[in-house]
Amino acid sequence: MTRQHRGRRLAATLLPLLLAGGVTAGCTGSDPAEDGDPMTIRLLVREFNLREIGVDCAGSGAYLFVHRTAPYRLVDGDGAELASGELPTGTSIAAFEEDLEVPRVPTFCEFAVPVTVPKRDAYQLVIDDRPPIALTTDRDNPEGGPSLVAVIP
Amino acid sequence: MRKRLLPAILVAAALALGACTGGDDTPDKVAGGAHTLPGPAPAGLALKPPATEAPTAPRFSATLTDGTDIDVSTLWADRPVVLTFFSSWCTICADRQDAMSELARTYQDRVVFLGVAGEDEADPLDEYLRTHKVEYPVVLDDSMNVWRAYAVREPPAVIILSKDGRLLRGWPGGIDAAALDTQLKEHVLG
Numbered sequence: 599m600t601r602q603h604r605g606r607r608l609a610a611t612l613l614p615l616l617l618a619g620g621v622t623a624g625c626t627g628s629d630p631a632e633d634g635d636p637m638t639i640r641l642l643v644r645e646f647n648l649r650e651i652g653v654d655c656a657g658s659g660a661y662l663f664v665h666r667t668a669p670y671r672l673v674d675g676d677g678a679e680l681a682s683g684e685l686p687t688g689t690s691i692a693a694f695e696e697d698l699e700v701p702r703v704p705t706f707c708e709f710a711v712p713v714t715v716p717k718r719d720a721y722q723l724v725i726d727d728r729p730p731i732a733l734t735t736d737r738d739n740p741e742g743g744p745s746l747v748a749v750i751p
Numbered sequence: 752m753r754k755r756l757l758p759a760i761l762v763a764a765a766l767a768l769g770a771c772t773g774g775d776d777t778p779d780k781v782a783g784g785a786h787t788l789p790g791p792a793p794a795g796l797a798l799k800p801p802a803t804e805a806p807t808a809p810r811f812s813a814t815l816t817d818g819t820d821i822d823v824s825t826l827w828a829d830r831p832v833v834l835t836f837f838s839s840w841c842t843i844c845a846d847r848q849d850a851m852s853e854l855a856r857t858y859q860d861r862v863v864f865l866g867v868a869g870e871d872e873a874d875p876l877d878e879y880l881r882t883h884k885v886e887y888p889v890v891l892d893d894s895m896n897v898w899r900a901y902a903v904r905e906p907p908a909v910i911i912l913s914k915d916g917r918l919l920r921g922w923p924g925g926i927d928a929a930a931l932d933t934q935l936k937e938h939v940l941g
Binding site for chain 1: 838840842869875904905906924
């Protein structure tokens, strides 16, 4: 077999694989640079609702739309969608450090949503098609790991 | 002979098929709809009189899950009412609902339970009601007017109204069925 023949056979073997790889990449958009990093969206709803600490919660009153199963979209600063899903249940955390010596105390409702997102200059959270909530990037969160943080109101 | 047998065979087959499918041609009733409204209050139903200082409960009209309009005052005209505010996505509500459904069956016709679902949608609500065997009437409070009237900020919440519509007790954050049973015996039933 001549060098020319070997080159043709190699090309015949590799070309379909290369083409298939290119087509697959084109279909899924799997640019390694776009795969992104695992982060956690941390949404704190500061509505001072009276609850026990550490129980399941939703945003209360005007923030009742922030609840388990509510659809969310994570978008960049231009509004391009980066991730989507449904919110998990929230967990109540104490609004004040003082021990008020009653079971139901003022609390906030905190949501933690794991996502994998590409790096962007800005992120926003859209819940149930309501106005976007700006997220602050915190890649050095010592407790919760890389986070996208929002506090409302 | 064959011609005379054929109709009989067809009739028998139709009957057999009817038996297999239950033969019930009534449409499925909507969970929480009008068919769950209570019957007449039992004659001689003994009730404790509400405290004289008990405030009057907000009166409201609303629509049940099957589109039937109700006025809460027609419910409290004959017997006490328990309002249970909930949502199909509320995990605390779901955890307590089976026992609450059973308690409502226990009090059937003596105390009417009325579910008031808020921030919810018809399909997940229907699934919730069927999953937890809710057999009392349920309002889908799309406007949230009933929630606001009773100052409910988050599910669950439970409120006891006396016969004739006084506010007796209320629990933001809800109450489990066993505790509610104790409260009904203490404050409502004579």
